[in-house]
Amino acid sequence: MSAKKLTGNEIRQKFLDFYAQREHAILPSASLVPEDPTVLLTIAGMLPFKPIFLGQQPRKYPRATTSQKCIRTNDIENVGRTARHHTFFEMLGNFSFGDYFKPEAIAFAWELSTKTFGLPPDRLVVSVFREDDEAFAIWRDQIGIPAHRIQRMGEEDNFWASGPTGPCGPCSEIYYDFHPELGDENIDLEDDSRFIEFYNLVFMQYNRDAQGNLTPLENRNIDTGMGLERMAQILQKVPNNYETDLIFPIIKTAADIAGIDYGKSDDKTKVSLKVIGDHVRAVANLIADGVTASNVGRGYILRRLIRRVVRHGRLIGISGEFTSKV
Structure with missing residues (x-):
């Protein structure tokens, strides 16, 4: 396959x-x-559904699916320097509001990954929260993944929340293995040169208060996220998210304006081109959603992104206004 x-x-x-x-x-x-x-900006696919998870709003549908625009700026200095950090990205998600739970969510995710997208099962590794014996058993006994390819991880990696308080729960992540020839003896999911996490299944069943106490939610819910850019990297067989068809056309245009060849550029120039490719998407979508540049809040985030685009344009030799062309 x-x-x-x-x-x-x-x-x-x-x-x-x-x-x-x-x-x-x-x-x-x-x-x-x-x-x-x-929160200042939509940072996750589940955010619009947070009141439903908390029981503050009635559900209109028992199940939903979206492609949610998201922006995160906490890792802005890593943008362009790693294969997968972005400010703007799309999160593909499927959600269950008190309808199905772990068995169905895991089965759906596996079928989508291996049948619809055609990922070879022997290239997939999954993680579960260390205390989640139920998810471990579903992956092993119902899906058929060998136990050594199911990694138990701690709370930092496999207990998901959108913030310090609010709906949360244990999660299970699916990773793609770029180098299966290295074998299964020493699987290290922290090795991002070998593994990429592309699908996170959150079993949203608790509400965390300011003291860190967990209270079961009225319903057991499903909140998942598949990074569109990450899946594009896998399926398009490119070395990083930036060289997918979602971002590279912007990079190519910026390189053409600067009169340079991306493929022949040094690492420093490539970083600047990637920053431009990422930030232009963020800027365009923020403006489209009504944000204007200012000195506070989300307006300041927009202003900072614009300034970084211009600065990195200058670093690769672009003078004058160019953002409207990319």
């Missing part, structure tokens, strides 16, 4: 179609400006 080479748009559509065929309502992406006053 070989993975199917798909465009970013095709990956997005196949994901949504897969879950629509399994009785999930396809919902549009929410704005990057969230209704939740505790």
Whole structure:
């Protein structure tokens, strides 16, 4: 079996179609400006559904699927310097609001990954929360993954929350192995040159208060996230997210304006081109959702992103205004 080479748009559509065929309502992406006053920007696919998870709003659908625009700036200095850090990204998600739980979520994720996207099962490794014997057993006994390819991880890696308080729960992640020839003897999921985590299944069943206490939610929910850019890297067989068809056209245009060849550029120049490719997407989507540059809040984030685009343009020899061209 070989993975199917798909465009970013095709990956997005196949994901949504897969879950629509399994009785999930396809919902549009929410704005990057969230209704939740505790966060500046939409940072995860689950954020628009947070009131439903907490029982503060009634559910309109028992199941939903989305491709959610997200922005995170906590790792902004790593953008362009690693294969996968971004400020703007799309999170493909499927959600269950008190409907199905672990067995179905895991089975759906496996079928989507191996059948729809054609990822070879022997290239996939999964992680579970160290205390989650149920998820471990489902992967081993129902899906058929060998026990040595199911890694038990601690709370830092496999207990997910959108912030210090709010809905949370143990999670199970699916990783793609770029170098299976290295064998199964010493699987280290922290080795991001070998493994990429592309699908996170969160078993959203608790509410965490300010003191860190966990209270069971009224319903056991499912919240998942598949990074569109990461799946594109896998299926398009490129060395990093930036060289996928989702971002590289921006990089190519910026390189053309600067009169340089990306493929022949040194590492420093490539970093600047990647920063431009990433930040331009963030800037365009923030402006489209009504954010204006300012000195405070999300307006300051937008201003900072614009300044970084201009600065990295200068570093590669671009003078004058160029952002409208990329």
